[in-house]
Amino acid sequence: MIRLSDVSLRIGNGPNWPGRTRFLGRAAQRREVLQGVSFTVPAGAFRWLLGASGAGKSSLLRVLQLGAMPTTGEFELFGTSVQRAPRRQLVRLRRRMGVVFQDLRLLPELSVFDNVALPMRLAQIAEPRVQAEVSEMLNWIGLGRRLLARPGELSGGEQQRAAIARAVVLRPPLLLADEPTGSLDAPQALRLMELLMELNQLGSTVIVATHNDHLVRHFQAPSLRLDRGRLVEDGARAVLVP
Structure with a gap:
C-alpha cells in the first residue's frame, strides 16, 4: 500500500512545493523537512503519526497525499512508483484517498x-x-x-x-488525517476515532497525525514517530531508529 525508502523532502523552488517558495532566501530554499524516512504501511493497517510541533508530521502527510514530491528516495503508493508515474496516473491515485x-x-x-x-x-x-x-x-x-x-x-x-x-x-482505500480531533471535546473525539477505526476495520488504510496522548492510549495501534524530520520510531517493527 505505502512504502517509503530513504525519503527526504527539501523545501525550495521546483516541483516539491510549486509556487510556495519563490521569494524565500537561499537558506530557506535548502531547509530539509524530512530526512531519510523509511517505512511500510500494508493495506488495511492503522498508524498513528506522532511527534512534536515542527517534527515533520504535516510535511510527511503532504508527501503521502501527493501534494509534495520527495526530493530524494523512493515512494510507492498502491503499488505505483510515485516519482515515475505520469500526472494522469497521480490524479487517479489521489482520487483513491480521503484527506x-x-x-x-x-x-x-x-x-x-x-x-x-x-x-x-x-x-x-x-x-x-x-x-x-x-x-x-x-x-x-x-x-x-x-x-x-x-x-x-x-x-x-x-x-x-x-x-x-x-x-x-x-x-476511501486510504485516509490521511492531520489532527482530526483538534477542535473536538473529549466525547466527540472518541466518537470520531470510533468512526475512523470502523473505517479501518472495513479495510481502509488509516494514518492519523495527533498530539492527543489520551486517544493514542485508548486506541492502541502501531505508531510512526518523527523528530526533526527523521523517523525515530516505527511501532510496527518495534524498533527505535537512531
Whole structure:
C-alpha cells in the first residue's frame, strides 16, 4: 500500500512545493523537512503519526497525499512508483484517498450537505444514493440538524466533523488525517476515532497525525514517530531508529 525508502523532502523552488517558495532566501530554499524516512504501511493497517510541533508530521502527510514530491528516495503508493508515474496516473491515485486537512478546506459557499456530498458527485454517483448516504453520515457524526448550514455558521468542532465526513463518505482505500480531533471535546473525539477505526476495520488504510496522548492510549495501534524530520520510531517493527 505505502512504502517509503530513504525519503527526504527539501523545501525550495521546483516541483516539491510549486509556487510556495519563490521569494524565500537561499537558506530557506535548502531547509530539509524530512530526512531519510523509511517505512511500510500494508493495506488495511492503522498508524498513528506522532511527534512534536515542527517534527515533520504535516510535511510527511503532504508527501503521502501527493501534494509534495520527495526530493530524494523512493515512494510507492498502491503499488505505483510515485516519482515515475505520469500526472494522469497521480490524479487517479489521489482520487483513491480521503484527506482531512488541518485547515479543513470546506467550501464556504456550499452547505454542509453539499460539502460532504461533493466527492460523491464528482465521482458521478447517482443522486438518490448521494442523498441517502450523506444524510446517514451526517446523522452519525452529529450534524443531522445542520445539513443546510454554511461552514461559517458552524462552530469549530462542527466544521471539523463536516470535514471528516467529507473525507470518509466514499470509504476511501486510504485516509490521511492531520489532527482530526483538534477542535473536538473529549466525547466527540472518541466518537470520531470510533468512526475512523470502523473505517479501518472495513479495510481502509488509516494514518492519523495527533498530539492527543489520551486517544493514542485508548486506541492502541502501531505508531510512526518523527523528530526533526527523521523517523525515530516505527511501532510496527518495534524498533527505535537512531
